[in-house]
Amino acid sequence: MKRQILISGVGGQGIVLLGRILAEAALFKGLSVVASETHGMAQRGGIVVSHIKIGGFVSPLIKVGSADILFALKQECVGLYRHYSSPEGFILCNSPYPDKEEDKRTLCFDAETMALEAYNPKAVNIAMLGFAFSKRAADRGLNLLCSFSDVQKAIIDRFTNNKDTLERTLALLNRSRDAL
Amino acid sequence: MAMSINKLLMGNDAIALALVQQGCRVAIAYPGTPSSEIIPALNKWRDLFGSSMHLQWAINEKVAFETAYTASIAGLRAMAAMKQVGLNVASDPLMSAAYMGIKGGFIVISADDPGPHSSQTEQDSRLMAMIAKVPVLDPSSPSLAMEMIEIAYEISEAYQIPVMLRPTTRVCHGSQGIQVAPLTGSIKSAPSLEQLSQPLSNRADFKKETNRWAATPKFRFLQHRGLNEKIRALSSFSKTSPMLLNKGAKGGLAIVSSGVASAHLLDLMADSRDYRHITLYQVLQPYPLHHQFAESLRNDHESVLVIEETSPVIQMQIGRHDKTKGRMDGFVPDAGELLPEGIENLVRTFAGIEPKVFSVPADKTDRRPSLCPGCPHRASFYALKRVFPPSKSIYTSDIGCYTLGINLKAVDTFICMGGAISQASGFYHSYAISGSEIPSIAATIGDSTFFHAGIPPLIDAVVSGCKFVLLILDNSTTAMTGNQPTPAQALDPKGSPLVSLERIVKSCGVKFCKTVDPYDFAALSKTLKQARKASEKTVAVVISKAPCLMDKGAKGKRMTSKVIINDKCDGCGYCVREFECPALSLLQEQKRTTIDYSLCSNCGFCVHVCPKKAIQEPLP
Numbered sequence: 001m002k003r004q005i006l007i008s009g010v011g012g013q014g015i016v017l018l019g020r021i022l023a024e025a026a027l028f029k030g031l032s033v034v035a036s037e038t039h040g041m042a043q044r045g046g047i048v049v050s051h052i053k054i055g056g057f058v059s060p061l062i063k064v065g066s067a068d069i070l071f072a073l074k075q076e077c078v079g080l081y082r083h084y085s086s087p088e089g090f091i092l093c094n095s096p097y098p099d100k101e102e103d104k105r106t107l108c109f110d111a112e113t114m115a116l117e118a119y120n121p122k123a124v125n126i127a128m129l130g131f132a133f134s135k136r137a138a139d140r141g142l143n144l145l146c147s148f149s150d151v152q153k154a155i156i157d158r159f160t161n162n163k164d165t166l167e168r169t170l171a172l173l174n175r176s177r178d179a180l
Numbered sequence: 181m182a183m184s185i186n187k188l189l190m191g192n193d194a195i196a197l198a199l200v201q202q203g204c205r206v207a208i209a210y211p212g213t214p215s216s217e218i219i220p221a222l223n224k225w226r227d228l229f230g231s232s233m234h235l236q237w238a239i240n241e242k243v244a245f246e247t248a249y250t251a252s253i254a255g256l257r258a259m260a261a262m263k264q265v266g267l268n269v270a271s272d273p274l275m276s277a278a279y280m281g282i283k284g285g286f287i288v289i290s291a292d293d294p295g296p297h298s299s300q301t302e303q304d305s306r307l308m309a310m311i312a313k314v315p316v317l318d319p320s321s322p323s324l325a326m327e328m329i330e331i332a333y334e335i336s337e338a339y340q341i342p343v344m345l346r347p348t349t350r351v352c353h354g355s356q357g358i359q360v361a362p363l364t365g366s367i368k369s370a371p372s373l374e375q376l377s378q379p380l381s382n383r384a385d386f387k388k389e390t391n392r393w394a395a396t397p398k399f400r401f402l403q404h405r406g407l408n409e410k411i412r413a414l415s416s417f418s419k420t421s422p423m424l425l426n427k428g429a430k431g432g433l434a435i436v437s438s439g440v441a442s443a444h445l446l447d448l449m450a451d452s453r454d455y456r457h458i459t460l461y462q463v464l465q466p467y468p469l470h471h472q473f474a475e476s477l478r479n480d481h482e483s484v485l486v487i488e489e490t491s492p493v494i495q496m497q498i499g500r501h502d503k504t505k506g507r508m509d510g511f512v513p514d515a516g517e518l519l520p521e522g523i524e525n526l527v528r529t530f531a532g533i534e535p536k537v538f539s540v541p542a543d544k545t546d547r548r549p550s551l552c553p554g555c556p557h558r559a560s561f562y563a564l565k566r567v568f569p570p571s572k573s574i575y576t577s578d579i580g581c582y583t584l585g586i587n588l589k590a591v592d593t594f595i596c597m598g599g600a601i602s603q604a605s606g607f608y609h610s611y612a613i614s615g616s617e618i619p620s621i622a623a624t625i626g627d628s629t630f631f632h633a634g635i636p637p638l639i640d641a642v643v644s645g646c647k648f649v650l651l652i653l654d655n656s657t658t659a660m661t662g663n664q665p666t667p668a669q670a671l672d673p674k675g676s677p678l679v680s681l682e683r684i685v686k687s688c689g690v691k692f693c694k695t696v697d698p699y700d701f702a703a704l705s706k707t708l709k710q711a712r713k714a715s716e717k718t719v720a721v722v723i724s725k726a727p728c729l730m731d732k733g734a735k736g737k738r739m740t741s742k743v744i745i746n747d748k749c750d751g752c753g754y755c756v757r758e759f760e761c762p763a764l765s766l767l768q769e770q771k772r773t774t775i776d777y778s779l780c781s782n783c784g785f786c787v788h789v790c791p792k793k794a795i796q797e798p799l800p
Contacts, residue, residue: 010547020355023188027357033188034321034443035355040213040298041660044581045762046549056450058321059443060354063520064538076547083539121778 001031002055003145004062008081009073009094011043014125018071019050021129024157025150026054036060047080054145069132069144073124078106090142094128107137114179118172126169130176148177184361191351194322194358195289196221198329200231204259205284205382206251208236208244210632211661212263213298214352215291219261219664237664240597240632241266245288246273249342252286253393254384257333261289264305265596269633271308274342278312279403280392281340285333288314292348294489294517300579300596302515304491309344310467313407315414316344318466319351320442323358328464331419339410346466348489349517350440411468420465422473425449428459433531434481436494438463441487444520448527455527463488469497478503485511485530489518505530550587553763554739554781556726557582557653559698561590562759562789564622564651567708573620576603578634580626581660581728582653587760591624598633600625601641601650608646620712621648627681628658628666635688641719642689649711650721654681654695655728663731685721692720699726701788729781741784741797749773749794759789 005022009015016037023033036051051062067084072093085091088105095108111127120126131137133148152170159166189197196218199207209219219235226233234251238244241262248260262270267290274288290305309316317332319325325347332343391399414420425442426449428434435458437445442462449455459481463469466488477484478500486495486506495506505511512518512526525535551558561582564575570589577583577591578600585591593603604623611618625634630652638650658664670678685693692714696707707722714720727734751771756764763779764786766772773794786795 011549020188023355027186027188033355033357035188036350037190037353037355038297039216039353039662041549041584042297044549044552044584044660045547047547057447058450059447059520060321060350060356060440061444061520063447063524064540065521080541083541 001145002057003053003069003143004057004067004086005052005054005069005071005144006062006067006081006084007050007052007071007073008077009048009071009125011045011048012122013048013073014123015048015050015073018073018125018129019052021151021154021158022144022146023052023054024154025144025146026052028150028153029146031055031145032057034058034060047077049081069142071128071132073111073128090137090140092128092132092137092142094124104140107131107140107142109134109176109179111176114176115172118168118175120168120172123169123172126172127176130173131179133177134179136180184359186357187360188355189322189358189360190217190353190355191319191322191325191347192217192353193221193355194326195329195345195347197225197358197360198326199259199287200225200229200233202285202330202333203257204233204287205256206234206248206258207261208234208238208248208259209261210238210241210244210266211658211664212241212266212291213661214293214347214349215261215263215266215289216661216664217352218289239667241270242273245270245277249273249277249282249286251384252282252284252342253280254283254386256284256384257286258284259287259289262291263299264290264292264303265300266290267305267308269597271312274308274312274314277342278314279400279407280395281403281406282336282342283340283387285336286342287329287332287336287345288342289345289347291352292346292490294348297349302490302517304489304493305344305346306466306493307491309346310493313411314342314344315339315411315420315465316346316467317420317464318346318438320438320440320462322351322354322356325351326358334419335414335417339414341407341410341414346439348439354440414465415468415471417465417470421470422464423462424459425462426456426458426460429457431480431482432457432459433483433485434459434461434477435485435487435527435530436461436463436477436498437487438466438494439489441489441518441523444518444523445487445527447520448524454533455531458527458531463494466493467497469494474498483530485526487512487518487523487526490515548587549584550760550762551581551584552729552781553761553779554729554783554785555581556655556698556724556728557585558588558759558761559701559783559785560651560653560704560724561585561588561624562785563698563701563704563708564624565590565758567705567712568620568622568649573622574607576600576607576621576623578625578629580629580653580658582624582626585624588758596633597629598625598637600629601634601637604648604650605637605641605644605646608648609644618647623648623650625650625652626659627652627654627656627668628664630681631667635684638685638688638690638719646719647715647717648719649708649715650719651708652681652685652721652723654723654725655731655734656725657728657731657734659728659730663728663733681723685723690719690721692718693723694721695723695725697726698724699783699785701785739782739784741787742782743775743780743784743787743795744798745773745775746794746796748792749790750792752792754791755786755789755795759786761786
């Protein structure tokens, strides 16, 4: 039971937070986790990446060609980080365009619009996370090892002192999971 | 007993927890990526455990080191933290502290940044430990870093020597599940300091020993000999002996690694059976290298590959360079971070197996870090360029967010903390002495950097008769590293600042010093012109003061100037080119600039930028 998840985007999109929620969810599941984050200058609008390795890893970095799941919170990140993806790996891309028929491994989801409609325009990260648990993703065989309720628990744990943010975050998470 | 829980902790957070558990009483740092989160985490754990601990952001790393070190000679467990280039600033006291030794355990944490990701250099602090002759521990994970804090205090007190912990970015900003006991209970139910492991002493009690704490050169020689003996003894200290990670074929190949490279190697070994014949060691204490270990490597193995970041510290100490491969001989690239795929191919080549092909695309992103939309620095740089035209001016700058002024072509040089002012002096004297026409010289520096290392060069500039303009970009925070406070935020009991930037500048002998709001384009331009005039005779200083937009605690004006693009826009691209705001972009085909309102912070400054008056505030 191992999963290697690479999360990519641009500084300010909440890449670090998305990675931590996933890592904490895996811990709730009782799995071991190692992770690596980007801090510092890149957070000022540069490319930001988080590596999450679930189940029996020691190194905090994913080796090129071995990511099971690649989150691309900006479309350009697909091109930049596709080489991290394993041949069987999934790519979850924040994009308004439909999936390509010939590419069964790349799933597009308009997280931007979803976040905007939920009056939470900066929460593209949460929308993408919710989508990872959608029926569309599950039907393709995507499995993050942790469950949706583990993710909910991680979010509740994190925003326990901020009821407003917590409610808005959970609502967006649910909407994104249930979106078609 | 409350149940412990498995909590995701970042390396810096884990290091802080261990420091609290080990009874560290004085912890001082200057922020710098990747070390900056240690002090905030200490603050959290201190409150949670109800420990009594002095925490401080120092004005610079030298002050942090000296203050914390002195706590140690007063008998308390202490710690100073910094990034690798910060250790350069603190290297002066480090060298002497090694000679004099310590009383209460003393740890210096110097966080390295192989890559580099967020630093001017990728220098190896372990080399600095070697120069100073202090032992250095090199963790491969947050949990090992925690164990090493305990061992470091033990070594420090047993051998009366400062100990360095050298985590790298991947340890500091790596995270893993760590058992924390108990975290969910209220603060009152948390263990008291007494229940945690006992520090050497709970009370400061300085014992005078002039020959030691104020040693003259004659005694320094004796101290040096004593230090050498400590280092010799430490090269056989059992608790930090290298670990055998994989028992390979007898007399065959061996790989020696340290730091996060060891973690990459372990995952590699778990992944493939191809490398099981190789003996794998992890060095915990790269300096001094255990001498028996070095001897057995020389005698018991046919060939030894050393994988370490970033300099060949271990390889150098093994000797027998005919038998070792590593950073020294170029077998391992002599610069850059070691990533898992690169390490795999090093191991394959070492084992005589065909390397794998990892297709890594050339870096094709045009996305670069940039000042935030609405950042006051961008407004300052824009006005600076207007008053000091780029073709006739030299812009020296410094370390901080505003280094990103390079994107606006308003930064020509930067070297290190405080360097902007000395470099302005250097340019002035060079042109003045050689008879060339002296260009306008404009230095930019942030407030935190000015406090850190800008005051001595400003005094020197005034005293040596320099003529230039210094623009202090005062956002009253250390922004790049996560908004740590600066000295100007300290208040007296009546709520007025204890330290005033403007008064300091004037005390340095500067006659022209004016503070201005950077969002007020007319006022800033006028003040910069006055400063330019004043700089014909001497150094003139302008303080451009507005809070950082990322600083949640800052009090300042609300951004309410929503702007729109009107029909006068002809897509000339001047605003995008000269102002470089991420919220402005040029639609090439439509020949029009557009505003991304999801990024725009409504600062309204771009109204002043458009030469065609095509950016305006909407009519009410």
